[in-house]
Structures are given as structure tokens and as C-alpha cells.
Amino acid sequence: MNQKSPLLVNVVNPDAFSGKGSIIVVEYSDPEAAMRAAKKIAEETGRTVTVRDENMNVLGTIPKPTAH
Numbered sequence: 001m002n003q004k005s006p007l008l009v010n011v012v013n014p015d016a017f018s019g020k021g022s023i024i025v026v027e028y029s030d031p032e033a034a035m036r037a038a039k040k041i042a043e044e045t046g047r048t049v050t051v052r053d054e055n056m057n058v059l060g061t062i063p064k065p066t067a068h
Contacts, residue, residue: 005054007034011047031059038062 009024024041028034031051038049042062049062 005029007031007054007059008052008056009034009038009041010050010052011041011045035060035062 006025007028009026011022011024026034026037028037031053034051038051038060039062041047042049043065046064048064051059051061053059
């Protein structure tokens with residue numbers, strides 16, 4: 001069995017957790033799937049979302065949605 005490390009999704013929420021945001025661990029091994037999930041989380045929460053690998057290297061950041 002080939003076990004892959006999970007990717008981390010960091011949701012930035014300056015009003016909670018002393019401004020440190022929160023971390024959601026997802027079971028994606030595909031960075032593109034993780035980025036799609038991050039985009040959905042950003043859209044639904046109105047927060048900036050960062051996707052990192054198991055070594056905490058940034059794979060991508062989805063900015064918080066802008067109000068129109």
C-alpha cells in the first residue's frame with residue numbers, strides 16, 4: 001500500500017485563535033484537488049486559505065473573496 005502524506009489547509013481568521021488562524025488537515029495527496037478544496041473553503045468562509053505540504057512548504061494561497 002502506498003501511503004501518501006496529507007496536505008494541510010490553513011484558514012486565516014484574524015478574529016479567532018489569537019490571530020493565528022486554524023489548520024484543517026485534509027486527506028488529499030493531489031495538490032490540484034487540495035487547491036480546489038481550498039478555493040471552496042475560501043469562498044464559503046470569506047477567509048484567505050493556504051495549502052501546504054507535510055513539510056509546511058506553501059503549495060498555493062487562495063485570497064479571501066472580494067466584495068462586489
